Amino acid sequence: MKHLPHKTIERLSQYRRALLICLNNGQMHIYSHEIAKIQHITAVQVRRDLMLIGYTGTLRKGYNVKELIELIGQIIDSLDGINVAIIGMGNLGRALINYFAGKRSHLKIVASFDINPDKIGNKMSGIPCFSIDEMEKVIREKNIKVGIMTVPEDFASQTADKLVHAGIKGILNYTPKPVYVPNEVYLEEYDMITSLEKVAFYVKMQETE
Amino acid sequence: MKHLPHKTIERLSQYRRALLICLNNGQMHIYSHEIAKIQHITAVQVRRDLMLIGYTGTLRKGYNVKELIELIGQIIDSLDGINVAIIGMGNLGRALINYFAGKRSHLKIVASFDINPDKIGNKMSGIPCFSIDEMEKVIREKNIKVGIMTVPEDFASQTADKLVHAGIKGILNYTPKPVYVPNEVYLEEYDMITSLEKVAFYVKMQETE
DNA sequence: TTCACAATGTGAAAATAATAACAAAAAAAA
DNA sequence: TTTTTTTTGTTATTATTTTCACATTGTGAA
CATH class of the missing domain: 3.40.50.720 (NAD(P)-binding Rossmann-like Domain)
Structure with missing residues (x-):
C-alpha cells in the first residue's frame, strides 16, 4: 500500500469502532451502505476506503465484520502498542x-x-x-x-x-x-x-x- | 460573498483568536506570514482566506488587527449572539x-x-x-x-x-x-x-x- | 433456466483545497 | 532619484478528496 489519504485514516478508525459494536451485537457481515449510514457518509466512500486498504467483501453479503476489524488493526495499529x-x-x-x-x-x-x-x-x-x-x-x-x-x-x-x-x-x-x-x-x-x-x-x- | 469553504470558516475562527491575543499585546498590525506561523499554515493560505472575505491589508504594513477581528466577527458571528x-x-x-x-x-x-x-x-x-x-x-x-x-x-x-x-x-x-x-x-x-x-x-x- | 435485483469494485469526472508564481506597489536603501 | 526589498492580491496550477457511473457478479424468484 503506497499511501493512504489523511481522511481515510480517520474514517478507518471510525469504521473500526462501529464494527466493534456490530461484532458485539453478533453481526457477522455488514454492507457498505450500513457503515456509511452510521458515519454519515456515502457508501461509495466506504467502498473506496476499503479498496484502498485492499479489502474485498463478498458480493451480496457485504464485508466480514471480524476480518475487517482485523485488517484495519493491521493498518493503523502499531505492532506492539x-x-x-x-x-x-x-x-x-x-x-x-x-x-x-x-x-x-x-x-x-x-x-x-x-x-x-x-x-x-x-x-x-x-x-x-x-x-x-x-x-x-x-x-x-x-x-x-x-x-x-x-x-x-x-x-x-x-x-x-x-x-x-x-x-x-x-x-x-x-x-x-x-x-x-x-x-x-x-x-x-x-x-x-x-x-x-x-x-x-x-x-x-x-x-x- | 457567495460561499466560504468549510476549511476557511474554521481558520477564520482561529485567526480571530490569534488576533485577539495580538491585540491584547498591543500589536496593531500583522503580516500574513505571522498569522500563518501561528496556525502552522502558509502565508498564501492566509491571504487567500482573507481575500475570500474581501479584506484588504496595507502593503508593507500587513493587516490591521482590530479591523480584521471586526470583519471576521461580521462574517462568522450572529448579529445578536x-x-x-x-x-x-x-x-x-x-x-x-x-x-x-x-x-x-x-x-x-x-x-x-x-x-x-x-x-x-x-x-x-x-x-x-x-x-x-x-x-x-x-x-x-x-x-x-x-x-x-x-x-x-x-x-x-x-x-x-x-x-x-x-x-x-x-x-x-x-x-x-x-x-x-x-x-x-x-x-x-x-x-x-x-x-x-x-x-x-x-x-x-x-x-x- | 432466465431474469431481476442488490451488492461490490473501480475508472473517470467533479468538487474542494492548497500551492506556486508573479504583478503591483509602498517603503527603505543606495 | 533610482534600485532593492518586502509584502499584498490574485490567477493559474496542482493535489487531494468525493462523487458519478457503470461493469460485474452472486442470489433468489419466476
Whole structure:
C-alpha cells in the first residue's frame, strides 16, 4: 500500500469502532451502505476506503465484520502498542482517562502528569499521576510515544517543549493555544472553540437563508 | 460573498483568536506570514482566506488587527449572539464550561443539563444546571440554538432526539457514538479516540519509514 | 433456466483545497 | 532619484478528496 489519504485514516478508525459494536451485537457481515449510514457518509466512500486498504467483501453479503476489524488493526495499529501520557489532570484530562478506562486497545495510557501535589502520587482510573518535573524521566522510562496536552493554555508552549525534549513522537494538543514542535514530531491540534464557532456559523447561515 | 469553504470558516475562527491575543499585546498590525506561523499554515493560505472575505491589508504594513477581528466577527458571528447549552456535566462538560468561563463571546453558554440530582439546581462557573427532563422547556424558554453533547455514549441517541425535538438548530457531539438528526439540524461530530489513533498512526509511520 | 435485483469494485469526472508564481506597489536603501 | 526589498492580491496550477457511473457478479424468484 503506497499511501493512504489523511481522511481515510480517520474514517478507518471510525469504521473500526462501529464494527466493534456490530461484532458485539453478533453481526457477522455488514454492507457498505450500513457503515456509511452510521458515519454519515456515502457508501461509495466506504467502498473506496476499503479498496484502498485492499479489502474485498463478498458480493451480496457485504464485508466480514471480524476480518475487517482485523485488517484495519493491521493498518493503523502499531505492532506492539503505543504508550500514551496525558499532561494536565484537569477536567479534560480526566474526561479522556475515563473515555479510555476499560477499553482495551493498542493505545495504552500509562501515565498522567500534573503540578497539583494533591493529584501527584494518586491514581485515576488506574493511571498513576506524576509531577510535571518528572516528565522527561517517566516518558523515557515508560517508553511513552504520544502525549495528550490538556494543560491550561498558559502552559501550552512550555509543556510542548518539555515533551519534545523528552523525545515524544506525537502530540495531540487540546489546548486552544497552537504550539511549535520540530518536524519529526507529529502534531495534531484540536480546538473546541473553533468547532463550536463553526456550528454556530452554519446555524446562522441556515437561519439567514 | 457567495460561499466560504468549510476549511476557511474554521481558520477564520482561529485567526480571530490569534488576533485577539495580538491585540491584547498591543500589536496593531500583522503580516500574513505571522498569522500563518501561528496556525502552522502558509502565508498564501492566509491571504487567500482573507481575500475570500474581501479584506484588504496595507502593503508593507500587513493587516490591521482590530479591523480584521471586526470583519471576521461580521462574517462568522450572529448579529445578536447564539445561546448554547451543554448536556452532560461530567468531566468533559465541566472542561467546556471552564474553557468559556470569563471569555465574553457572541456564544453564550446559558444552561447545562444533567441527570445527577446533586448537580441539578447548582451553578458551575455561573451556569445553572437543569434536569434533563426540563430540557425541552428550558431550551425553548432561553432560546438555545446550539447543544453540546457531553453525555455518556449510551445516552447519545436519546439526547440527540430530545434536542431535536426541543427545536435545537445545531449539535456538537463529543460522544464517541454517531447520532442521527434531521437535515435541517447542523451536526458536527468529534471523536477524541479517532484523533488519538490518527496521531498514533503517523507516529508508527514515521518509525517504520 | 432466465431474469431481476442488490451488492461490490473501480475508472473517470467533479468538487474542494492548497500551492506556486508573479504583478503591483509602498517603503527603505543606495 | 533610482534600485532593492518586502509584502499584498490574485490567477493559474496542482493535489487531494468525493462523487458519478457503470461493469460485474452472486442470489433468489419466476
